[in-house]
Amino acid sequence: MVNYSAESFDRTFGALANPVRRGILARLRSGPASVTELAGPFEISLPGMLKHIGVLENAGLVRTEKRGRVKTCSLSAAPLLEAVEWLGFYREFWTGRLDALGDLLDEGEPQDRKRHKKTGKSKPKRST
Numbered sequence: 001m002v003n004y005s006a007e008s009f010d011r012t013f014g015a016l017a018n019p020v021r022r023g024i025l026a027r028l029r030s031g032p033a034s035v036t037e038l039a040g041p042f043e044i045s046l047p048g049m050l051k052h053i054g055v056l057e058n059a060g061l062v063r064t065e066k067r068g069r070v071k072t073c074s075l076s077a078a079p080l081l082e083a084v085e086w087l088g089f090y091r092e093f094w095t096g097r098l099d100a101l102g103d104l105l106d107e108g109e110p111q112d113r114k115r116h117k118k119t120g121k122s123k124p125k126r127s128t
Contacts, residue, residue, distance in 0.1 A: 008059075008079065008082070009082075009083065009086065011058060011059040011060070011079075012059050012060070012061065012080070012082070012083050014055070014059070015055050015056050015058075015059035015061055016083075018052065018055075020042055020044065021052050021056055023041065023042065024038050024052060024053065024056060024062070024073075025056070025061060025075060025080075028062065028073060028075035031074075032072050032073060032074040033072065033073060034070050034071065034072050034073070035050060035053060035070075035071045035072075035073065038053070038073060050071075053071075056073075059079060060076055060078065060079045061076055061079055062074070062075065062076060
């Protein structure tokens, strides 16, 4: 399993829990942007946007740079990679469980239904 800091993961997942912050990260995938540019699509004040950016920055997901009066943000995806690796462990677990469930369900199906399932043909309907 991936080694991680619980405190770091709490900050990462806490930051991702908000749709505005996820929207900011989605926008930053295409390159750096100013706080004003990031606030544009959201009905949010600049101070509110700065708070969201602060949460993202605290989680290590965003880097900021100030030039004059313009604060520019850029994506820092390393914490996302750690989260994906951690979630991957559980994906493997659930994939195995769901595969086993599928096998169990297949065992209980009548043979003619299994045959039609494998060929992709629908089972012929009976006339009444």
